Amino acid sequence: MRRAGMRDLDPIVLLLSDDVLGSGREDARLPANAAYRAAFEAIDSDTNQLLAVAEIGAEIVGCLQLTFVPGLSRQGMWRGQIESVRISSKVRGQGIGQRMFEWAIKACRTRGCGLVQLTTDKTRPDARRFYETLGFVASHEGMKLSLPMPDESPTSDG
């Protein structure tokens, strides 16, 4: 696991597209389009964002994004948030996900976070079980509100 660079953007976009929920809403054409490049720049220039990739040999097999969120509650506790976790279908079942999360949780500790949080789609019960083995508790409802752009219909998934 390491911090992602712009050279990793194309393989990350392929990982995002190689996904049941992602296949219909990503643009898998390479090189990655301008919207992806702009998003990468926004993430990379923000010290509270950490986009990371899992690499085996020279191949990117997974990615995730950490967001470090300062907050007032609990006497100024920081939270680490994990989003956009993807693992190549080629390497599933080999413990890569576990190692990625151990790395991510350690990164949150290093940043002084008192809590790590994520949301997982209820249509993916295997993902919830995986997070529970890591110690996460499904104590909250994860609620999403789509703000449709002029050219699309509303959806509820996130």
Next chain:
Amino acid sequence: MRRAGMRDLDPIVLLLSDDVLGSGREDARLPANAAYRAAFEAIDSDTNQLLAVAEIGAEIVGCLQLTFVPGLSRQGMWRGQIESVRISSKVRGQGIGQRMFEWAIKACRTRGCGLVQLTTDKTRPDARRFYETLGFVASHEGMKLSLPMPDESPTSDG
């Protein structure tokens, strides 16, 4: 509703403390302690954070924190995240919450977010129903992992 300034910190800390889940984990002594002041500075200096207060006359009656999160998925979509929502028990049932959320959702649109997200404790079903009236869908599990500090025991709430 307006952006919070350092002068609002003490009333915000009182709002955080005036809460069933918050009463045991906040320090309600004023002026707000150094941990709260440091957290306020971290939020205020981050252009992707927006701490806002609801004011009636000269009184702070509510607060919430918006985090704008850049992301690669969905072709570089930004998300708006709402945390630390509190409304004074003195003004509940007057539609203040609805107006705070309408303001927050509009702020997310202004920042170009395609999605607004939040998590709500499953022990607060009335909060879930309120968010559903605003159009939020409980499509996800909100999972939390506490990273206990040396001087405290683990908990699962967030």
